[in-house]
Amino acid sequence: MFAFEGDEDxxxxxxxxxxxxxxxxxxxQMSDMVLLPAACYPLYPAVAQRxxxxxxxxxxxxxxxxxFRREPSSDPARMQIFHMREIVRVADRDTVIEWRREWRSRAEALLRSLGLELELDVAHDPFFGRTGRLLAAQQRDQELKWExxxxxxGEKPTAIASSxxxxxxFGLTYELQTAGGEPAHTGCMAFGEERVxxxxxxxxxxxxxSWPEQVLEKLELKH
Known part of the structure; x- marks a missing residue:
């Protein structure tokens, strides 16, 4: 993050x-501060220190x-600053994979209960350049991200939640270890609140x- 650090002159x-x-x-000048592109990032080093x-x-x-995101995209749904609610699982590999499987059904059921028509899609993050295309293909092939x-x-639906x-x-990057001393695996479930x-x-x-009564009740908006 660039900032002004000069004197009065x-x-x-x-x-x-x-x-x-x-x-x-x-x-x-480049400062020692950054704007977070994902809400979960500060958690991993903090947990590792424990x-x-x-x-x-x-x-x-x-x-x-x-x-905060500053992406080369003309999509108006890609806001520069927005609210993200993330739930993060840090554990061994099998536990995290099962947790993601459970949250796929749980998140879909939650959003459908609000009267939303949904599509589930295997996706990738917005990588750019030649290396980015390889990373995106790998992410899709291994189903590391779904939306x-x-x-x-418009005609195309918009991602409102993702995992x-x-x-x-992050286990290797921050030496985040399981109880058995192995590198921990991590997964997250994120909801874009403005998009929802x-x-x-x-x-x-x-x-x-005038929204359906059951939706108002679910959102605790019924008076």
């Missing part, structure tokens, strides 16, 4: 350039978290009070 010079619509980027996992592993909830898509706008299986990537909201508005209309 630098600030005045930067402001003067900006006021003339000239290039003031020379006053910006030592080996409990025997059953851990299930973690990020709560309502802001994430739940719902109508939002990733990172295998032992847009899907609900697309399905039921802009007047929330």
């Amino acid at each position: 630098d600030a005045a010079a930067q402001l003067e350039l900006a006021s003339r619509h000239e290039d003031w980027s020379g006053f910006q 030592g080996p996992l409990p025997e059953a592993g851990l299930t973690l909830d990020t709560g309502d978290s802001y994430v 739940l898509l719902a109508p939002v706008a 990733n299986y990172h295998q032992d990537h 909201t847009l899907a609900l508005l697309s399905a039921h209309g802009l007047e929330v009070s």
